[in-house]
Amino acid sequence: MSGKIENGTPKDLKTEDELISAAKSLLDRAFKSHHSYYGLCSTSCQVYDTAWVAMVSKTTDNVKQWLFPECFHYLLKTQAADGSWGRLPTTQTAGVLDTASALLALLSHAREPLQILDVSPDELGLRIQHGVASLKRQLAIWNDVEETNHIGVELIVPALLSMLEKELGVSSFEFPCRDILDKMHEEKLSHFDLEKVYGKPSSVLHSLEAFLGKIDFDRLSNHLYRGSMMASPSSTAAYLIGATKWDDEAEDYLRHVMRDGAGHGDGGISGTFPTTHFECSWVLATLLKGGFTVKQIDGDALRGLSTILADALRDEKGVIGFAPHTADVDDTAKALLALSLVNQPVSPDIMIKVFEAKDHFTTFGSERDPSLTSNLHVLLSLLKQPKLSQYHPQILKTTLFICQRWWGSDHHVKDKWNLSHLYPTMLLVEAFTDVLHLVDGGKLSGLFDENLKCKVGLSVFQAVLRIVLNQDDDGAWGGYREQTCYAILALAQARHVCFFTHMVDKLQSCIDHGVSWLKSRRLHSQDLTWTSKTAYEVGFVAEAYKLAALQSAGLEVPAATVGHSLTSAVPSSDLEQYIRLVRKTALFSSLDDWELRASIIESSFFVPLLQAQRVEIYPRDNIKIEEDRWLYDMMYLSLLGYQTDEYMEAVAGPVFGDISLLHHTIDKIIDNTRLNSAGTNGSVRNGNGHQHESPNIRQVEGTLTRFTNSVLKHKDVLRSSSCDQDTLRQEFRTFMHAHATQLEDNSRFSKQDSGDVFSSPEQSYFQWVNGTGGSHVACAYSFAFSNCLISANLLQGKDTFPSVTQKYLISSVMRHATNMCRMYNDFGSIARDNAERNVNSIHFPEFTLCNGMSQSLDERKKRLSQIATYEQACLNRALEALERQSQDDAGDCRGLKEVRKLKIVKLFCDVTDLYDQLYVIKDLSSNMK
Known part of the structure; x- marks a missing residue:
């Protein structure tokens, strides 16, 4: 095999030759499919657009007829047994749009059968009846309206429902998310000046069907380009329906389609x-990024498709869209990337001038919701530019934006143009692998600081690890062909990255398993993963992804070196020590070695980030605290929780001396935070008799104020519901007072002559562990903080637990988790607490006697373990009750957010459980004396 293969060496020459032949065939067929006037298109049929074309009628010689009766018959053929059209497991919105539009078309034909006589009124009426019933059922459980990435849904669905209500003679469709939809509709319309539709082209032209009866369609003829309204058959059909003057060019366009x-x-x-x-760019870039070389697939077709792109960029002055005269940054950047890969680079300067915004690139020049994949394509295109240093500012900008979007996404990252999270994930792995390669080679020297390099590396690691963990048993991802290709391409890219050396066999196994599944599937089985108004597949692009996945999977990769400059991801003796420690816990004892090792390496990326923030709240100079032992997956709040424990014991307690003054200071700080949040212009409460504080006290008060602000004034906390903020404030206040009270308890215990029995407790053990003892650990306020994050980022500021029953149950969960955490903490720190004279659970008198007999240390530990096991059982029952109540409260409208909320709660409990198991194995806390 001649020619250099960028991504490695082929394993199987026969397979390689077959793949090259298939790739050249794809290019040849795509190029030959290109029409000189109407262009190229291999997108699948969509019920939505078919329905609108079916509603186009034309009067010739005073005889009115349906112009496209084939479309009406297509709708009859594609109606499902339940009365619906276009329902998909990946999106509810597509089913609503398809069913509503098809139903409207059937109603139009029932009202005016015209020349279509082979369908009886009874049959059509029955189909309409089933369609209406299906639409109502879909609307009743529609819960992805806010998350949907279908174009114009907030304009189109209200218009469709209004038309259906008129046709059916009903007052209104009522459904749970109607208010949400109406608000989205009003918000969208508030940005429109419909008078401007007649002037400069805008995105409204792509969805004219939403404006039937609202604008003058006769004034829009100047916006037609080769017969279409912004390459949308449904919008073009609406133009013919709404205009009083017939347009032959639009009719010819629809007939060609x-x-x-x-x-x-x-x-x-x-x-x-x-x-x-779109198809020229994606086919070329996908094949060439997937391991094919220009030399292998060169020919008239490759050169022809490249010329189409180059000519388009020239004719449209440097920016293009998926079709002529629909400019966007996504297609422009992909075209620039494709042309760079065929050694015909084009300057990105015009793209930058048109689409660059303050902190990202816009897709259309103005938008409310930036696109992750558009910015990934911009980054990929810039990284291939010959004069790389010229575009350093834009490379930094897009990298920062992509990191922010990855870090800010809960669970799966999503984007506008594709229903699968694997699509942006694949692009992120591709782009950031290229970034790391350039960082290693010094070509982005000085552009990224250490924190950003860590985030880039971590993003790649998380992306790949999640792909591996989400593979189905049969080798596919979700049972979808194109999405499985995305996953294989990302994993094939990851083989070049040194972070994955420990799991390269696992990566290859996943790739091989995915390839076997791909080869068992028929090529024409559709994967409707691309989104426009509904969902569709692009035939040539799907074929390119399959060939690229097979090609990349079959390449032999040399030793992985990409990312070697990121020292945080290099396995060390410390990592090996943590792996051995975590392996001892019940939670991870059954985990495969590669998975446990991967989790620990993932956590190691956080170490530099945590170290950078470690002294933001609590200063460490001149404080006698031994080296800390943090698990590497602890986040900032956990860090603060441990530091608070240290700071209160080592600094605040000794400085204040009088603990009542410390209690007063805690209240003053928290109350002032609340007053400031309420808008009191910074006014604070006076010291109430403590105006003459020492400099040391003022310094401690400043530190505790910084800590309080970092929690209670966190940007996401301030965006959460008032109820969740109040709960956090209450739990945080309790946590801080518990630390002060614990200092008093420890002081009394340390003054005892000897012994390991706390002789002067002010509460029973049950009262103590449900009060000061449990609240002393950071579990409860951290739990409340997590709930604020859920409210702000997942629920748009609504109560995380909306009913009083849910609020009670989550409080129960928090309390049992807190108690359990305290008990296991004490179980693992008996020796330290004895030495430092800190009150421990087993120091309470109740543990010393049983049936009048003195209990040994081992017997007391056994009793503590029994109580902790009971708390664990209570926690599990509370979680189960919370899940049942959440389901009952949500009913049929229970959506992905509700499910995700509970998964986050369960994750928090699992992390708490992990800490508890580690406490038993090894004391995590710093020694203070």
């Missing part, structure tokens, strides 16, 4: 037509 589109004359209409630039 009918005949030469994916339906091939059977009545099915593509949702977007053409997609010339």
